[in-house]
Amino acid sequence: MAITIDEAYFDALADSVIDGEDEDCVRLVNDGLEAGVDPLEAVEKGLAKGINQVGVDFGAGVIFLPELAMAADTMKMGAAILDEKIRESGSKRMSHGTIVIGTIKGDIHDIGKSVVAAVLQANGYNVVDIGIDVDIDTFIQALKDNNADVLGMSTLLTLPLMTMGEVIEKLKEVGMRDKIKVIVGGCPVTQEFADEIGADAVGFDAQDAVVKLDGLMGVNRQVAVARG
Amino acid sequence: MVHDAAIRVLQEGGVRCDDERAAKMFEAVGCTLENDRQLVKIPEKAVMAALKTCPSSFTLHGRDDPTKDCSIGTGEVHFCTVTGRYIDDIRTGERRKVTRQDAIDGTLMADALENVHGLYKPVMWLFDEEMICNSQILTAEWMKHTNKPGTWVYNTGAEHEVADLIKMWQIAAGGEEEMRAKPHMLGHVVVNPPRVIDVHYTDWLIGFCDSGTPLSIESALMGGATGPATRAGMLVQCMVEIYALVVQAQSYKPGHPLAFCSFNPAMDMRTGLWACGTPEYGINGGGIAAMAKYHNIPVVGFGMSDACEFDQQSAFEKALKNYNYALAGLSWVIDLGGTAGFNLVSWPEMVLENEMVEYIGEYLKGIVVDEERLSVDTILKVGPLPGSYMKEKHTRNWFRKEFYIPELSNKEFFESWERGHVELQEKAKAKALDILDNHQSPVAPEIQQELDDYLAHCLKRDLG
Numbered sequence: 001m002a003i004t005i006d007e008a009y010f011d012a013l014a015d016s017v018i019d020g021e022d023e024d025c026v027r028l029v030n031d032g033l034e035a036g037v038d039p040l041e042a043v044e045k046g047l048a049k050g051i052n053q054v055g056v057d058f059g060a061g062v063i064f065l066p067e068l069a070m071a072a073d074t075m076k077m078g079a080a081i082l083d084e085k086i087r088e089s090g091s092k093r094m095s096h097g098t099i100v101i102g103t104i105k106g107d108i109h110d111i112g113k114s115v116v117a118a119v120l121q122a123n124g125y126n127v128v129d130i131g132i133d134v135d136i137d138t139f140i141q142a143l144k145d146n147n148a149d150v151l152g153m154s155t156l157l158t159l160p161l162m163t164m165g166e167v168i169e170k171l172k173e174v175g176m177r178d179k180i181k182v183i184v185g186g187c188p189v190t191q192e193f194a195d196e197i198g199a200d201a202v203g204f205d206a207q208d209a210v211v212k213l214d215g216l217m218g219v220n221r222q223v224a225v226a227r228g
Numbered sequence: 229m230v231h232d233a234a235i236r237v238l239q240e241g242g243v244r245c246d247d248e249r250a251a252k253m254f255e256a257v258g259c260t261l262e263n264d265r266q267l268v269k270i271p272e273k274a275v276m277a278a279l280k281t282c283p284s285s286f287t288l289h290g291r292d293d294p295t296k297d298c299s300i301g302t303g304e305v306h307f308c309t310v311t312g313r314y315i316d317d318i319r320t321g322e323r324r325k326v327t328r329q330d331a332i333d334g335t336l337m338a339d340a341l342e343n344v345h346g347l348y349k350p351v352m353w354l355f356d357e358e359m360i361c362n363s364q365i366l367t368a369e370w371m372k373h374t375n376k377p378g379t380w381v382y383n384t385g386a387e388h389e390v391a392d393l394i395k396m397w398q399i400a401a402g403g404e405e406e407m408r409a410k411p412h413m414l415g416h417v418v419v420n421p422p423r424v425i426d427v428h429y430t431d432w433l434i435g436f437c438d439s440g441t442p443l444s445i446e447s448a449l450m451g452g453a454t455g456p457a458t459r460a461g462m463l464v465q466c467m468v469e470i471y472a473l474v475v476q477a478q479s480y481k482p483g484h485p486l487a488f489c490s491f492n493p494a495m496d497m498r499t500g501l502w503a504c505g506t507p508e509y510g511i512n513g514g515g516i517a518a519m520a521k522y523h524n525i526p527v528v529g530f531g532m533s534d535a536c537e538f539d540q541q542s543a544f545e546k547a548l549k550n551y552n553y554a555l556a557g558l559s560w561v562i563d564l565g566g567t568a569g570f571n572l573v574s575w576p577e578m579v580l581e582n583e584m585v586e587y588i589g590e591y592l593k594g595i596v597v598d599e600e601r602l603s604v605d606t607i608l609k610v611g612p613l614p615g616s617y618m619k620e621k622h623t624r625n626w627f628r629k630e631f632y633i634p635e636l637s638n639k640e641f642f643e644s645w646e647r648g649h650v651e652l653q654e655k656a657k658a659k660a661l662d663i664l665d666n667h668q669s670p671v672a673p674e675i676q677q678e679l680d681d682y683l684a685h686c687l688k689r690d691l692g
Contacts (some may be wrong), residue, residue, distance in 0.1 A: 061498060064498060065452075065495065065497050065498065065499075065500055066452065066457075066497065073276075098489075106385060108420060110453065111450065111453045111495070111500060112500060115499075115500030120235035156361045156383040157361065157384065157385055158353060158383070158385075159359060159360075159384045159385050159386055160385075160490065161359065162359070175555070189315075190325070205499060205501075207501060
C-alpha cells in the first residue's frame with residue numbers, strides 16, 4: 001500500500017534518524033520515493049530535521065555518543081539513496097559544507113576522529129570519513145572526488161604530526177589550498193603547531209571542532225531546544 | 229566463566245595479525261592461521277601452556293641499591309609516577325606545556341620521594357625539543373637523574389626508538405648483561421583493540437624479550453568504543469587480548485617474565501574520551517587482578533583520575549582506586565603526580581600523593597597480633613581510671629611503629645588552625661621546591677657521560 005507524503009511521514013523519517021533505526025529509515029525513504037516524495041524535501045524535512053535534533057540533544061547532554069553515532073550512520077544511509085535522486089534531478093542538497101576527515105598515515109587510532117565525524121554530521125556537515133592510516137595522496141584524491149570544502153586530519157601520535165604539514169604543502173602544490181579549509185586535531189596537536197604547519201583551525205574536542213568549523217564556514221546557528 | 233568466554237573468542241574468532249613475525253610466533257605453538265595468515269585462532273591448550281611457562285614473580289631492580297628493588301608478584305605493592313603533557317609550574321604558577329627541564333625536575337622529584345618506588349616517563353613529550361629523537365632525549369634525562377626502576381610504553385614510533393631506548397637502559401644498568409641479570413624497566417606491550425596484534429608493539433616485544441626486560445601485557449580497550457559496554461564483556465575482551473599477547477611472548481621467549489596489566493577505561497559517552505577515574509575502570513583492574521591470581525601471574529596497572537586539576541575529584545578518584553588496587557593485589561601502580569588522563573603533572577601533587585601512598589601502606593599493615601602488641605600487661609597496669617598510657621614505656625616503644633604520623637596532612641586543633649595555618653598545598657609546594665633546590669642525582673657521573681655520548685650519537689644520526 002502506497003504511503004501518504006505528509007507531515008507524519010516526514011516526522012517518521014526524522015524519528016528513524018533520531019532513533020538510529022537504519023532499516024526503518026531506508027524503508028521509509030524507498031516507500032516515500034515510490035509515493036513520489038521530493039527527495040530534497042525528504043532530506044530537509046525528514047533526515048536533516050532528525051539529525052539536527054540529535055545534534056541539539058547531544059549538546060544538551062540528553063543523548064550520548066553511541067546514540068549520536070548511530071543516528072549519523074542512519075542519516076548517511078537514507079541520504080545516500082536520496083542524494084542519488086537529487087543528483088539525477090540536477091539539484092543539490094544543503095549542508096554547511098563537505099569535510100573529508102581521516103587519521104593521518106602512521107596512526108591507526110580511530111575513535112577520536114570518528115567522534116568528531118559523528119558530531120559534525122549531527123551539526124549539519126556532510127562528512128566523508130576516509131578512515132585511518134591515510135596517506136597524503138588519498139587525502140588529496142578524496143577532497144577532489146567529493147568536491148570538499150574542508151580537510152580534517154587527526155592523530156594521537158607525535159611523529160605523524162609531520163605528515164599533516166606535508167598534506168597541507170601538497171594542497172598548495174596542486175593548487176587546492178585556497179579553496180580548502182584545514183582543521184586538525186588529536187592529543188599532541190597544539191595551536192602553535194597548527195599555526196606552524198598553516199592549518200586554519202584546531203578542534204580540541206568534537207564540540208570545539210563544530211565551533212571552529214562554523215567560524216571558518218560562516219555558519220550562524222539558531223538557538224535550538226533539546227528534547228526533555 | 230570469564231576464562232571460558234575468553235577462550236571461546238580466541239578459538240572461534242581469534243585475533244588479527246598483520247605481521248609475519250608475529251604469525252610465526254603463534255604458528256610455532258599450535259595456533260591456526262587463516263585468511264592469508266592474518267587471522268590467528270588460538271586454542272586453549274596454547275594459552276594454558278604459555279601461562280604455565282610464565283614465572284609467578286620477578287624483580288624490577290634499583291640500579292644502585294637493592295632497597296630500591298620492586299618485587300612484582302610477591303604481594304608487595306609499589307607506586308610509580310604517571311606522565312603528562314602540561315605542568316602546573318611550581319615557580320610561576322603558570323599552566324604550560326612540558327619541557328626538557330621538567331623531565332629532569334620530575335625525575336629528581338620522584339627520586340627524592342621515598343614512597344615513589346618507580347617512574348613512568350616523567351613527562352609525555354619534550355615540547356621544546358625536536359619530535360625526532362624526543363624519546364631519546366627524554367630517556368637520557370630520566371636515566372641520568374634516578375636509579376629507581378621504571379616502566380615504558382611506546383612513545384613516538386620513531387625509527388630507532390626501540391633500539392636506542394633499550395641501549396640507554398643498558399648503559400644505565402652498567403651494561404647489556406648487567407641489565408639482563410637485573411632488569412630495571414618494565415616494558416609495556418599493548419594490543420590494538422579490538423583484537424589486533426600491533427606491528428609496532430611486536431617490535432617492542434622482541435626488543436624487550438631480547439634484552440631481558442620483563443613485559444607488562446595490556447589490552448587498553450575502551451569500553452563502548454573498542455570494547456563491549458558491559459563490565460563483564462570488557463573483562464572478557466581484556467583477557468582475550470592479554471592471553472593472545474602471553475601466547476605470542478612465551479612462544480618467542482619461553483619463561484620470559486611478564487605481568488598482566490590493567491588500563492581499560494570505559495569511553496565517556498559525552499566526550500568520547502577515556503574515563504580513567506570511574507568505578508568501572510577500577511573494577512576492571514580488580515577483575516584483571518583476579519584473573520592474574522587465578523593463573524598465578526603478577527599484575528600491574530595504571531591508576532589515574534579524570535579531573536582536570538588537582539582537586540577533590542582527583543583526590544577521591546585516586547585514593548579510592550589506588551586502595552582498591554592495593555587490596556586487589558596489583559604489584560605496580562602507575563599513578564602518582566598526574567591527572568587528567570596523561571595530561572597534567574604537578575610536583576607538589578606528587579609530594580602529596582607520596583603521603584597518600586604512605587596512608588595506603590598503613591592500611592595494608594592491618595592489625596598485627598602478638599603478645600607484646602596485645603598489651604595485656606600494660607592494660608592491667610594502667611587502668612581503671614585514674615591512669616594514663618601516655619607516660620608508659622610500652623607507649624613510647626610502640627606508638628611510632630603502630631600509629632601513622634603524617635608529614636603534611638593536618639592534625640592541628642581546629643581553632644588553632646583557624647587562627648593561622650599553612651595550606652596543605654603550600655606545605656607540599658615548599659617541600660617540592662626544597663627537593664628541586666637541593667636534591668642531587670644519585671647516578672654515577674661516568675654513566676651520565678655515557679648516556680650523553682649515546683644521545684649525541686642519536687642526535688647526529690637523526691638530525692645531522
